[in-house]
Amino acid sequence: MKRHDVLLLIILCGLTAIIFGYFSLFYVDTHHDFIMFKPAVDVARGKMLFRDTFVQHGGLTTILQAVAIKLFGEYLAVIRLQTVFFYVATVAVLYFIWSKFLSRRDVVVAMLFWIALAPFYTFMPFQPWSSVYSLFFQSVALLLFLKFCETERARYIFFCGISAALTFWSRTPVGVFLIGAVAIFFPAISFFGSLSRKKSTRFFLWFLSGVIVGVIPMFLWFIAAGALRDWWLQSIVYGREFAKVTRGITLFQLIKSLTISRYWTTLYLYGIWLAIPLTSLYLVVREGIHLWGHRQPLGSLSVRLFGAGLILLASWMQYYPVTEEGHFFWAVSPMIGFFIFVMFRRKLLRVALTVAIIVFFLLRISLGLQKTQNAHVPVSYPAFLAGMKTTAQEAAYLTQVSTILDQYLTDHPDKTYINLTADAYFSMINPRYRDFHMLYVNWPMVYPMYPDYVPSYTAYIQANSPVLFTRTTPAPAGYCEIPLPQIMTPPIALYAPCGGPVSPAGGQ
Secondary structure, three states, X not given: OOHHHHHHHHHHHHHHHHHHHHHOOEOOOOOHHHHHHHHHHHHHOOOOEOOOEOOOOOHHHHHHHHHHHHHHOOOHHHHHHHHHHHHHHHHHHHHHHHOOOOXXXXXXXXXXXXXXXXXXXXXXXXXXXXXXXXXXXXXXXXXXXXXXXXXXXXXXXXXXXXXXXXXXXXXHHHHHHHHHHHHHHHHHHHHHOOOOHHHHHHHHHHHHHHHHHHHHHHHHHHHHHOOHHHHHHHXXXXXXXXXXXXXXXXXXXXXXHHOOHHHHHHHHHHOHHHHHHHXXXXXXXXXXXXXXXXXXXXXXXXXXXXXXXXXXXXXXXXXXXXXXXXXXXXXXXXXXXXXXXXXXXXXXXXXXXXXXXXXXXXXXXXXXXXXXXXXXXXXXXXXXXXXXXXXXXXXXXXXXXXXXXXXXXXXXXXXXXXXXXXXXXXXXXXXXXXXXXXXXXXXXXXXXXXXXXXXXXXXXXXXXXXXXXXXXXXXXXXXXXXXXXXXXXXXXXXXXXXXXXXXXXXXO
Protein backbone atom coordinates (compact mmCIF):
# COMPACT_ATOMS: atom_id res chain seq x y z
CA MET A 1 0.00 0.00 0.00
CA LYS A 2 1.45 3.33 -1.07
CA ARG A 3 2.15 6.14 1.39
CA HIS A 4 -0.45 8.39 -0.28
CA ASP A 5 -3.10 5.69 0.20
CA VAL A 6 -2.19 5.27 3.88
CA LEU A 7 -2.41 9.01 4.48
CA LEU A 8 -5.70 9.33 2.60
CA LEU A 9 -7.17 6.37 4.46
CA ILE A 10 -6.18 7.88 7.81
CA ILE A 11 -7.78 11.19 6.84
CA LEU A 12 -11.04 9.55 5.72
CA CYS A 13 -11.24 7.37 8.83
CA GLY A 14 -10.46 10.37 11.01
CA LEU A 15 -13.12 12.49 9.31
CA THR A 16 -15.70 9.74 9.80
CA ALA A 17 -14.72 9.30 13.46
CA ILE A 18 -15.06 13.02 14.14
CA ILE A 19 -18.39 13.51 12.37
CA PHE A 20 -20.06 10.26 13.39
CA GLY A 21 -18.57 10.45 16.89
CA TYR A 22 -19.95 13.95 17.38
CA PHE A 23 -23.50 13.07 16.34
CA SER A 24 -23.48 9.73 18.19
CA LEU A 25 -23.84 11.38 21.60
CA PHE A 26 -27.00 13.39 20.90
CA TYR A 27 -30.57 12.38 21.72
CA VAL A 28 -31.89 9.31 23.50
CA ASP A 29 -34.26 6.96 21.71
CA THR A 30 -36.15 5.06 24.40
CA HIS A 31 -37.19 2.43 21.85
CA HIS A 32 -34.37 1.72 19.39
CA ASP A 33 -31.42 2.45 21.68
CA PHE A 34 -32.66 0.20 24.42
CA ILE A 35 -33.76 -2.78 22.37
CA MET A 36 -30.00 -3.01 21.76
CA PHE A 37 -28.68 -1.78 25.12
CA LYS A 38 -30.88 -3.90 27.42
CA PRO A 39 -29.85 -7.35 26.09
CA ALA A 40 -26.19 -6.24 25.85
CA VAL A 41 -26.27 -5.27 29.55
CA ASP A 42 -28.01 -8.53 30.41
CA VAL A 43 -25.35 -10.58 28.60
CA ALA A 44 -22.57 -8.50 30.20
CA ARG A 45 -24.08 -9.43 33.58
CA GLY A 46 -23.99 -13.13 32.75
CA LYS A 47 -27.34 -13.90 31.17
CA MET A 48 -27.57 -16.12 28.11
CA LEU A 49 -28.72 -14.31 24.99
CA PHE A 50 -32.00 -15.56 23.51
CA ARG A 51 -32.63 -17.95 26.41
CA ASP A 52 -32.59 -15.39 29.23
CA THR A 53 -33.06 -12.10 27.38
CA PHE A 54 -34.84 -11.23 24.16
CA VAL A 55 -32.52 -10.38 21.24
CA GLN A 56 -34.32 -8.89 18.26
CA HIS A 57 -31.31 -8.99 15.95
CA GLY A 58 -28.16 -11.04 15.44
CA GLY A 59 -26.52 -12.50 18.52
CA LEU A 60 -23.00 -11.41 17.51
CA THR A 61 -24.00 -7.73 17.69
CA THR A 62 -25.25 -8.27 21.25
CA ILE A 63 -22.06 -10.12 22.21
CA LEU A 64 -19.83 -7.36 20.81
CA GLN A 65 -21.83 -4.69 22.62
CA ALA A 66 -21.78 -6.75 25.83
CA VAL A 67 -17.97 -6.97 25.62
CA ALA A 68 -17.75 -3.18 25.23
CA ILE A 69 -20.05 -2.69 28.21
CA LYS A 70 -17.99 -5.13 30.28
CA LEU A 71 -14.82 -3.21 29.44
CA PHE A 72 -16.05 0.37 29.66
CA GLY A 73 -19.16 0.33 31.82
CA GLU A 74 -22.93 0.17 31.52
CA TYR A 75 -23.45 3.37 29.55
CA LEU A 76 -25.48 3.95 26.42
CA ALA A 77 -22.62 6.10 25.14
CA VAL A 78 -20.37 3.01 25.14
CA ILE A 79 -22.36 1.14 22.50
CA ARG A 80 -22.98 4.36 20.57
CA LEU A 81 -19.21 4.96 20.35
CA GLN A 82 -18.55 1.30 19.59
CA THR A 83 -20.93 1.70 16.66
CA VAL A 84 -18.86 4.67 15.50
CA PHE A 85 -15.80 2.42 15.63
CA PHE A 86 -17.53 -0.10 13.35
CA TYR A 87 -18.48 2.68 10.94
CA VAL A 88 -14.83 3.78 10.84
CA ALA A 89 -13.65 0.19 10.33
CA THR A 90 -16.15 -0.12 7.48
CA VAL A 91 -14.71 3.02 5.87
CA ALA A 92 -11.30 1.34 5.81
CA VAL A 93 -12.70 -1.78 4.13
CA LEU A 94 -14.77 0.20 1.62
CA TYR A 95 -11.69 2.23 0.76
CA PHE A 96 -9.87 -0.93 -0.31
CA ILE A 97 -12.92 -2.14 -2.27
CA TRP A 98 -13.63 1.09 -4.11
CA SER A 99 -9.93 1.71 -4.83
CA LYS A 100 -10.02 -1.34 -7.08
CA PHE A 101 -12.34 0.54 -9.45
CA LEU A 102 -11.86 4.24 -8.72
CA SER A 103 -9.03 6.77 -8.64
CA ARG A 104 -8.03 8.24 -5.27
CA ARG A 105 -9.92 11.44 -6.03
CA ASP A 106 -13.09 9.54 -6.91
CA VAL A 107 -12.80 7.42 -3.78
CA VAL A 108 -12.72 10.63 -1.72
CA VAL A 109 -15.84 11.89 -3.51
CA ALA A 110 -17.57 8.54 -2.87
CA MET A 111 -16.65 8.69 0.83
CA LEU A 112 -17.93 12.26 1.18
CA PHE A 113 -21.16 11.16 -0.48
CA TRP A 114 -21.44 8.19 1.90
CA ILE A 115 -20.86 10.38 4.96
CA ALA A 116 -23.41 12.90 3.68
CA LEU A 117 -26.09 10.22 3.21
CA ALA A 118 -25.97 9.11 6.86
CA PRO A 119 -29.49 9.39 8.32
CA PHE A 120 -28.79 11.10 11.64
CA TYR A 121 -28.43 14.67 10.32
CA THR A 122 -32.18 15.12 9.98
CA PHE A 123 -34.99 13.13 11.60
CA MET A 124 -33.35 9.98 12.95
CA PRO A 125 -31.06 9.96 15.97
CA PHE A 126 -27.81 8.01 15.75
CA GLN A 127 -28.60 4.33 16.36
CA PRO A 128 -26.29 1.55 17.65
CA TRP A 129 -28.09 -0.77 15.25
CA SER A 130 -27.14 -4.29 14.24
CA SER A 131 -27.10 -3.19 10.59
CA VAL A 132 -23.89 -1.24 11.25
CA TYR A 133 -22.10 -4.30 12.62
CA SER A 134 -23.34 -6.50 9.77
CA LEU A 135 -22.24 -3.82 7.28
CA PHE A 136 -18.65 -4.21 8.44
CA PHE A 137 -18.61 -8.01 8.03
CA GLN A 138 -20.55 -7.75 4.77
CA SER A 139 -17.93 -5.32 3.42
CA VAL A 140 -15.10 -7.63 4.51
CA ALA A 141 -16.84 -10.49 2.68
CA LEU A 142 -17.06 -8.37 -0.48
CA LEU A 143 -13.37 -7.43 -0.26
CA LEU A 144 -12.36 -11.08 0.19
CA PHE A 145 -14.62 -12.08 -2.69
CA LEU A 146 -12.87 -9.58 -4.98
CA LYS A 147 -9.46 -10.83 -3.79
CA PHE A 148 -10.58 -14.35 -4.68
CA CYS A 149 -11.55 -13.23 -8.20
CA GLU A 150 -8.21 -11.49 -8.65
CA THR A 151 -6.05 -14.38 -7.41
CA GLU A 152 -8.24 -17.48 -7.84
CA ARG A 153 -7.00 -18.68 -4.44
CA ALA A 154 -9.33 -20.80 -2.33
CA ARG A 155 -8.31 -19.24 0.97
CA TYR A 156 -9.95 -15.94 0.05
CA ILE A 157 -13.31 -17.47 -0.77
CA PHE A 158 -13.05 -19.62 2.40
CA PHE A 159 -12.59 -16.54 4.58
CA CYS A 160 -15.29 -14.81 2.56
CA GLY A 161 -17.57 -17.61 3.78
CA ILE A 162 -16.53 -17.03 7.38
CA SER A 163 -17.20 -13.31 7.05
CA ALA A 164 -20.59 -14.04 5.49
CA ALA A 165 -21.36 -16.23 8.52
CA LEU A 166 -20.36 -13.38 10.85
CA THR A 167 -22.69 -11.13 8.84
CA PHE A 168 -25.42 -13.68 9.48
CA TRP A 169 -24.74 -13.62 13.21
CA SER A 170 -24.67 -9.81 13.23
CA ARG A 171 -27.98 -9.39 11.40
CA THR A 172 -29.62 -12.57 10.22
CA PRO A 173 -31.41 -11.54 6.98
CA VAL A 174 -28.38 -9.61 5.67
CA GLY A 175 -26.23 -12.72 6.12
CA VAL A 176 -28.80 -15.00 4.48
CA PHE A 177 -28.99 -12.91 1.31
CA LEU A 178 -25.23 -12.37 1.23
CA ILE A 179 -24.60 -16.12 1.38
CA GLY A 180 -27.24 -16.63 -1.31
CA ALA A 181 -25.64 -14.03 -3.61
CA VAL A 182 -22.19 -15.63 -3.45
CA ALA A 183 -23.73 -19.08 -3.92
CA ILE A 184 -25.50 -17.89 -7.11
CA PHE A 185 -22.23 -16.49 -8.48
CA PHE A 186 -20.57 -19.89 -8.94
CA PRO A 187 -23.09 -21.61 -11.25
CA ALA A 188 -23.54 -18.32 -13.11
CA ILE A 189 -19.83 -17.91 -13.75
CA SER A 190 -19.57 -21.56 -14.77
CA PHE A 191 -22.39 -20.98 -17.25
CA PHE A 192 -20.53 -17.96 -18.67
CA GLY A 193 -17.42 -20.10 -19.11
CA SER A 194 -15.13 -18.14 -16.79
CA LEU A 195 -14.62 -21.26 -14.67
CA SER A 196 -15.06 -24.93 -15.44
CA ARG A 197 -17.89 -26.68 -13.65
CA LYS A 198 -15.36 -28.68 -11.64
CA LYS A 199 -13.47 -25.58 -10.49
CA SER A 200 -16.68 -23.69 -9.81
CA THR A 201 -17.98 -26.52 -7.62
CA ARG A 202 -14.68 -26.78 -5.77
CA PHE A 203 -14.59 -23.07 -4.97
CA PHE A 204 -18.23 -23.09 -3.94
CA LEU A 205 -17.46 -25.90 -1.49
CA TRP A 206 -14.60 -23.83 -0.08
CA PHE A 207 -17.03 -20.94 0.41
CA LEU A 208 -19.61 -23.23 1.99
CA SER A 209 -16.92 -24.64 4.30
CA GLY A 210 -16.14 -21.11 5.47
CA VAL A 211 -19.82 -20.46 6.15
CA ILE A 212 -20.07 -23.69 8.14
CA VAL A 213 -16.93 -22.89 10.14
CA GLY A 214 -18.40 -19.48 10.96
CA VAL A 215 -21.88 -20.73 11.80
CA ILE A 216 -21.43 -24.03 13.66
CA PRO A 217 -19.64 -22.82 16.84
CA MET A 218 -22.50 -20.47 17.71
CA PHE A 219 -25.08 -23.18 17.09
CA LEU A 220 -23.16 -25.61 19.30
CA TRP A 221 -23.03 -22.98 22.03
CA PHE A 222 -26.80 -22.41 21.75
CA ILE A 223 -27.45 -26.15 21.94
CA ALA A 224 -25.21 -26.56 24.98
CA ALA A 225 -26.86 -23.56 26.71
CA GLY A 226 -30.41 -24.60 25.82
CA ALA A 227 -30.92 -21.44 23.74
CA LEU A 228 -31.38 -22.90 20.25
CA ARG A 229 -35.19 -22.91 20.36
CA ASP A 230 -35.30 -19.31 21.53
CA TRP A 231 -32.80 -18.29 18.84
CA TRP A 232 -35.10 -19.86 16.24
CA LEU A 233 -38.19 -18.12 17.64
CA GLN A 234 -36.55 -14.70 18.00
CA SER A 235 -34.39 -14.61 14.86
CA ILE A 236 -36.40 -16.62 12.35
CA VAL A 237 -40.05 -16.95 13.40
CA TYR A 238 -40.29 -13.45 14.82
CA GLY A 239 -38.49 -12.04 11.76
CA ARG A 240 -41.20 -13.50 9.54
CA GLU A 241 -43.95 -12.24 11.84
CA PHE A 242 -42.38 -8.77 11.90
CA ALA A 243 -42.25 -8.67 8.10
CA LYS A 244 -45.85 -9.89 7.84
CA VAL A 245 -47.19 -7.28 10.25
CA THR A 246 -44.99 -4.41 9.04
CA ARG A 247 -45.22 -4.82 5.28
CA GLY A 248 -46.72 -8.15 4.25
CA ILE A 249 -44.88 -11.17 2.87
CA THR A 250 -46.02 -11.16 -0.76
CA LEU A 251 -43.73 -10.64 -3.74
CA PHE A 252 -45.72 -7.49 -4.56
CA GLN A 253 -44.94 -5.98 -1.15
CA LEU A 254 -41.26 -6.87 -1.56
CA ILE A 255 -41.13 -5.09 -4.91
CA LYS A 256 -42.90 -2.06 -3.43
CA SER A 257 -40.28 -1.91 -0.68
CA LEU A 258 -37.34 -2.27 -3.05
CA THR A 259 -38.71 0.44 -5.33
CA ILE A 260 -39.55 2.73 -2.36
CA SER A 261 -43.14 3.13 -3.62
CA ARG A 262 -44.20 5.12 -0.56
CA TYR A 263 -41.81 7.90 -1.65
CA TRP A 264 -42.72 8.09 -5.34
CA THR A 265 -44.52 11.41 -4.84
CA THR A 266 -41.35 12.87 -3.29
CA LEU A 267 -38.70 11.37 -5.56
CA TYR A 268 -37.01 14.77 -5.74
CA LEU A 269 -36.03 14.14 -2.10
CA TYR A 270 -35.73 10.35 -1.98
CA GLY A 271 -34.86 9.44 -5.57
CA ILE A 272 -31.20 8.86 -4.73
CA TRP A 273 -32.22 5.83 -2.63
CA LEU A 274 -33.70 4.29 -5.76
CA ALA A 275 -30.99 5.44 -8.18
CA ILE A 276 -28.13 3.83 -6.25
CA PRO A 277 -29.48 0.23 -6.13
CA LEU A 278 -30.76 0.51 -9.70
CA THR A 279 -27.19 1.30 -10.72
CA SER A 280 -26.08 -1.96 -9.09
CA LEU A 281 -28.83 -3.80 -10.97
CA TYR A 282 -27.63 -2.15 -14.18
CA LEU A 283 -24.09 -3.40 -13.52
CA VAL A 284 -25.25 -6.99 -13.04
CA VAL A 285 -27.39 -6.93 -16.18
CA ARG A 286 -24.76 -5.16 -18.29
CA GLU A 287 -21.88 -7.39 -17.24
CA GLY A 288 -24.03 -10.52 -17.40
CA ILE A 289 -24.97 -9.76 -21.02
CA HIS A 290 -21.32 -9.06 -21.84
CA LEU A 291 -20.13 -12.30 -20.21
CA TRP A 292 -22.78 -14.32 -22.04
CA GLY A 293 -21.20 -13.54 -25.35
CA HIS A 294 -17.56 -13.07 -24.34
CA ARG A 295 -15.80 -15.60 -22.16
CA GLN A 296 -13.74 -13.70 -19.59
CA PRO A 297 -11.25 -14.94 -16.96
CA LEU A 298 -12.20 -14.85 -13.30
CA GLY A 299 -10.03 -11.80 -12.62
CA SER A 300 -11.48 -9.71 -15.44
CA LEU A 301 -13.29 -6.48 -14.70
CA SER A 302 -16.57 -7.84 -16.04
CA VAL A 303 -16.54 -10.91 -13.77
CA ARG A 304 -15.58 -8.89 -10.71
CA LEU A 305 -18.28 -6.29 -11.37
CA PHE A 306 -20.86 -9.00 -12.01
CA GLY A 307 -20.03 -10.81 -8.77
CA ALA A 308 -19.83 -7.64 -6.72
CA GLY A 309 -23.15 -6.57 -8.23
CA LEU A 310 -24.83 -9.75 -7.01
CA ILE A 311 -23.59 -9.01 -3.47
CA LEU A 312 -24.80 -5.42 -3.75
CA LEU A 313 -28.25 -6.56 -4.88
CA ALA A 314 -28.38 -8.83 -1.82
CA SER A 315 -27.75 -5.76 0.32
CA TRP A 316 -30.68 -4.01 -1.39
CA MET A 317 -32.96 -6.50 0.37
CA GLN A 318 -32.52 -4.42 3.54
CA TYR A 319 -35.16 -2.05 2.13
CA TYR A 320 -37.69 -4.71 3.14
CA PRO A 321 -39.77 -4.65 5.29
CA VAL A 322 -38.86 -1.29 6.91
CA THR A 323 -38.62 1.36 4.21
CA GLU A 324 -37.00 4.37 5.82
CA GLU A 325 -33.80 6.39 5.55
CA GLY A 326 -31.72 4.41 8.05
CA HIS A 327 -32.27 1.06 6.31
CA PHE A 328 -31.72 2.72 2.94
CA PHE A 329 -28.34 4.02 4.11
CA TRP A 330 -27.15 0.70 5.51
CA ALA A 331 -28.30 -1.12 2.38
CA VAL A 332 -26.64 1.18 -0.17
CA SER A 333 -23.40 1.82 1.75
CA PRO A 334 -21.27 -0.72 -0.19
CA MET A 335 -22.97 0.35 -3.45
CA ILE A 336 -21.91 3.98 -3.37
CA GLY A 337 -18.43 3.49 -4.84
CA PHE A 338 -19.93 1.46 -7.70
CA PHE A 339 -22.56 4.16 -8.24
CA ILE A 340 -19.75 6.69 -8.60
CA PHE A 341 -17.93 4.27 -10.93
CA VAL A 342 -20.91 4.21 -13.30
CA MET A 343 -21.85 7.89 -13.06
CA PHE A 344 -18.30 9.20 -13.49
CA ARG A 345 -17.81 7.51 -16.86
CA ARG A 346 -18.67 10.79 -18.60
CA LYS A 347 -16.36 13.71 -17.97
CA LEU A 348 -18.97 16.50 -17.83
CA LEU A 349 -21.20 14.47 -15.53
CA ARG A 350 -18.17 13.70 -13.37
CA VAL A 351 -17.41 17.40 -12.79
CA ALA A 352 -21.04 18.33 -12.15
CA LEU A 353 -21.61 15.44 -9.74
CA THR A 354 -18.36 16.12 -7.86
CA VAL A 355 -19.44 19.72 -7.23
CA ALA A 356 -22.97 18.59 -6.31
CA ILE A 357 -21.68 15.97 -3.84
CA ILE A 358 -19.36 18.46 -2.11
CA VAL A 359 -22.23 20.96 -1.77
CA PHE A 360 -24.54 18.17 -0.55
CA PHE A 361 -21.93 17.08 2.02
CA LEU A 362 -21.62 20.61 3.42
CA LEU A 363 -25.40 21.07 3.44
CA ARG A 364 -26.00 17.83 5.34
CA ILE A 365 -23.38 18.61 7.96
CA SER A 366 -24.93 22.06 8.35
CA LEU A 367 -28.39 20.53 8.80
CA GLY A 368 -27.02 18.15 11.40
CA LEU A 369 -25.40 20.97 13.36
CA GLN A 370 -28.65 22.93 13.28
CA LYS A 371 -30.51 19.88 14.54
CA THR A 372 -28.22 19.54 17.56
CA GLN A 373 -28.21 23.27 18.32
CA ASN A 374 -30.87 22.93 21.01
CA ALA A 375 -29.76 19.52 22.25
CA HIS A 376 -26.76 20.38 24.39
CA VAL A 377 -28.27 19.56 27.79
CA PRO A 378 -26.22 16.78 29.44
CA VAL A 379 -28.14 13.82 30.86
CA SER A 380 -26.57 12.07 33.82
CA TYR A 381 -29.59 10.43 35.44
CA PRO A 382 -30.28 7.56 35.17
CA ALA A 383 -26.55 6.86 35.41
CA PHE A 384 -26.40 4.84 32.19
CA LEU A 385 -27.20 8.03 30.23
CA ALA A 386 -24.01 9.77 31.35
CA GLY A 387 -22.24 11.27 28.36
CA MET A 388 -25.42 11.79 26.35
CA LYS A 389 -26.91 15.17 25.44
CA THR A 390 -30.44 16.03 24.40
CA THR A 391 -33.00 18.84 24.49
CA ALA A 392 -33.95 20.46 27.78
CA GLN A 393 -37.48 19.02 27.51
CA GLU A 394 -36.29 15.46 26.87
CA ALA A 395 -33.58 15.65 29.54
CA ALA A 396 -36.15 16.82 32.10
CA TYR A 397 -38.54 14.04 31.11
CA LEU A 398 -35.96 11.26 31.34
CA THR A 399 -34.70 12.47 34.71
CA GLN A 400 -38.12 13.17 36.23
CA VAL A 401 -39.63 9.81 35.29
CA SER A 402 -36.71 8.00 36.91
CA THR A 403 -36.83 10.25 39.98
CA ILE A 404 -40.56 9.68 40.47
CA LEU A 405 -40.13 5.91 40.24
CA ASP A 406 -37.12 6.00 42.57
CA GLN A 407 -39.03 8.00 45.15
CA TYR A 408 -41.98 5.62 45.11
CA LEU A 409 -39.74 2.57 45.48
CA THR A 410 -37.82 4.26 48.30
CA ASP A 411 -41.10 4.91 50.12
CA HIS A 412 -42.24 1.33 49.44
CA PRO A 413 -39.14 -0.85 49.93
CA ASP A 414 -41.18 -4.05 49.50
CA LYS A 415 -42.21 -3.14 45.96
CA THR A 416 -40.72 -4.07 42.58
CA TYR A 417 -41.70 -2.76 39.16
CA ILE A 418 -42.31 -4.16 35.66
CA ASN A 419 -42.55 -2.69 32.18
CA LEU A 420 -45.58 -3.34 29.95
CA THR A 421 -44.63 -0.80 27.28
CA ALA A 422 -42.86 -1.45 23.97
CA ASP A 423 -39.83 0.63 25.07
CA ALA A 424 -37.00 -1.22 26.81
CA TYR A 425 -35.79 2.03 28.43
CA PHE A 426 -38.45 1.58 31.12
CA SER A 427 -37.06 -1.86 31.96
CA MET A 428 -33.72 -0.34 32.99
CA ILE A 429 -34.25 2.80 35.02
CA ASN A 430 -34.22 1.19 38.47
CA PRO A 431 -32.51 -1.97 39.78
CA ARG A 432 -35.82 -3.16 41.28
CA TYR A 433 -37.10 -4.05 37.81
CA ARG A 434 -38.11 -7.70 37.70
CA ASP A 435 -37.59 -10.01 34.70
CA PHE A 436 -40.82 -11.98 34.97
CA HIS A 437 -40.11 -13.22 31.42
CA MET A 438 -37.21 -13.09 28.92
CA LEU A 439 -39.28 -10.45 27.06
CA TYR A 440 -38.65 -7.06 28.65
CA VAL A 441 -40.94 -5.27 26.17
CA ASN A 442 -44.63 -5.75 25.50
CA TRP A 443 -44.89 -6.39 21.76
CA PRO A 444 -48.15 -8.06 20.71
CA MET A 445 -46.50 -9.39 17.54
CA VAL A 446 -44.25 -11.56 19.77
CA TYR A 447 -47.25 -13.18 21.47
CA PRO A 448 -47.52 -16.02 18.88
CA MET A 449 -43.91 -17.02 19.65
CA TYR A 450 -44.29 -16.65 23.40
CA PRO A 451 -47.94 -17.27 24.36
CA ASP A 452 -46.80 -17.51 28.00
CA TYR A 453 -45.84 -13.81 28.11
CA VAL A 454 -49.28 -12.44 29.04
CA PRO A 455 -49.94 -15.21 31.62
CA SER A 456 -46.48 -14.50 33.08
CA TYR A 457 -47.06 -10.82 33.73
CA THR A 458 -50.63 -11.52 34.86
CA ALA A 459 -49.38 -14.05 37.42
CA TYR A 460 -46.59 -11.72 38.55
CA ILE A 461 -49.06 -8.87 39.10
CA GLN A 462 -51.40 -11.11 41.08
CA ALA A 463 -48.60 -12.48 43.23
CA ASN A 464 -46.50 -9.35 43.81
CA SER A 465 -48.61 -6.22 43.07
CA PRO A 466 -45.67 -4.41 41.42
CA VAL A 467 -45.53 -0.85 40.17
CA LEU A 468 -45.83 -0.89 36.38
CA PHE A 469 -45.27 1.21 33.31
CA THR A 470 -47.86 0.86 30.57
CA ARG A 471 -48.79 2.61 27.37
CA THR A 472 -51.65 0.72 25.74
CA THR A 473 -52.18 -2.20 28.12
CA PRO A 474 -55.04 -1.41 30.53
CA ALA A 475 -54.01 -0.92 34.15
CA PRO A 476 -55.06 -3.73 36.50
CA ALA A 477 -58.12 -3.22 38.69
CA GLY A 478 -57.12 -1.76 42.02
CA TYR A 479 -54.27 0.34 40.54
CA CYS A 480 -53.99 4.11 40.63
CA GLU A 481 -51.95 6.33 38.32
CA ILE A 482 -48.83 8.12 39.53
CA PRO A 483 -48.61 11.39 37.57
CA LEU A 484 -45.69 11.61 35.15
CA PRO A 485 -44.52 14.40 32.83
CA GLN A 486 -45.59 13.66 29.28
CA ILE A 487 -43.84 14.24 25.96
CA MET A 488 -44.78 11.01 24.14
CA THR A 489 -47.86 10.12 22.13
CA PRO A 490 -49.50 7.93 23.29
CA PRO A 491 -48.26 8.76 26.79
CA ILE A 492 -46.36 6.45 29.11
CA ALA A 493 -48.25 5.90 32.36
CA LEU A 494 -47.01 4.69 35.75
CA TYR A 495 -49.40 2.77 37.99
CA ALA A 496 -49.16 1.49 41.56
CA PRO A 497 -51.60 -0.46 43.74
CA CYS A 498 -54.22 1.74 45.39
CA GLY A 499 -54.56 -0.83 48.16
CA GLY A 500 -56.45 -4.08 48.55
CA PRO A 501 -56.35 -7.12 46.23
CA VAL A 502 -55.08 -6.70 42.70
CA SER A 503 -56.78 -8.09 39.59
CA PRO A 504 -54.89 -8.96 36.40
CA ALA A 505 -54.59 -6.48 33.53
CA GLY A 506 -57.76 -6.63 31.52
CA GLY A 507 -58.21 -7.34 27.86
CA GLN A 508 -54.73 -8.78 27.22
